[in-house]
Amino acid sequence: MDVLVDGHEIELRYMEKPRIKNAYLRFSGDVLVVTAKNSRKAEQIISENRNWIEKHYRSIKESARLFDTNSMMFGGGRLIALLDRSAMRSVEMNKDVIIFHAKDEDSAERLADRWLAERSMLLMSGIANSIANEKGIAFNGIKMCRGSRWGSCSSRKELRFNRYMCMVPVKLAEYVAAHELAHTIELNHSAAFWKEVCRLCPEYRSLRRELKRYDSYRRRVFRKLE
Numbered sequence: 001m002d003v004l005v006d007g008h009e010i011e012l013r014y015m016e017k018p019r020i021k022n023a024y025l026r027f028s029g030d031v032l033v034v035t036a037k038n039s040r041k042a043e044q045i046i047s048e049n050r051n052w053i054e055k056h057y058r059s060i061k062e063s064a065r066l067f068d069t070n071s072m073m074f075g076g077g078r079l080i081a082l083l084d085r086s087a088m089r090s091v092e093m094n095k096d097v098i099i100f101h102a103k104d105e106d107s108a109e110r111l112a113d114r115w116l117a118e119r120s121m122l123l124m125s126g127i128a129n130s131i132a133n134e135k136g137i138a139f140n141g142i143k144m145c146r147g148s149r150w151g152s153c154s155s156r157k158e159l160r161f162n163r164y165m166c167m168v169p170v171k172l173a174e175y176v177a178a179h180e181l182a183h184t185i186e187l188n189h190s191a192a193f194w195k196e197v198c199r200l201c202p203e204y205r206s207l208r209r210e211l212k213r214y215d216s217y218r219r220r221v222f223r224k225l226e
């Protein structure tokens with residue numbers, strides 16, 4: 001069972017469920033998950049939905065990477081990322097170009113990481129405070145975190161947001177803030193929780209779906225200026 005899109009073989013996860021009648025397709029990140037009664041049914045649904053698979057896979061590939069060869073996402077747009085070898089350490093952003101002045105690539109990556117965390121902190125504290133003030137919610141401070149989650153909220157109502165939050169479109173950052181603020185009222189993901197999310201961010205359903213497209217963001221590559 002191979003699925004090729006633009007010469008790339010898509011990673012497949014096949015889940016055999018003998019009890020089900022039909023077969024289902026979905027993407028988890030860039031992995032195509034096929035749930036079917038047997039492999040014949042799985043192959044059938046793949047061949048019948050080739051157009052859907054190609055379209056979705058391309059859109060996942062286009063939008064998912066926050067860091068890519070020579071470019072970096074910021075606010076949902078793409079910046080050309082350049083490394084300027086220099087003794088000083090600073091970041092310069094000019095329209096659609098971002099230049100990291102640093103002595104080498106490792107040092108530039110650390111610089112980029114810290115710069116993104118600072119920008120994310122500014123962004124998320126602005127958004128969280130404005131939603132909290134407008135909707136009458138209290139929380140106990142904000143921290144930036146590493147790892148694969150976009151955000152979390154402790155039982156002490158401390159909010160944590162991913163240090164790469166400023167890279168995705170602002171409306172997605174607003175959804176993440178609303179989600180974590182709703183956890184200050186309901187710590188679980190119950191119906192009452194989603195009702196609170198809806199009060200804070202009425203468009204949350206589509207935004208949540210869109211955010212899933214940005215789940216892989218670990219690589220970063222600079223084009224070097226000599």
Ligand SMILES: [Zn+2]
Pocket residue numbers: 179183189
């Ligand atoms: Zn949650």
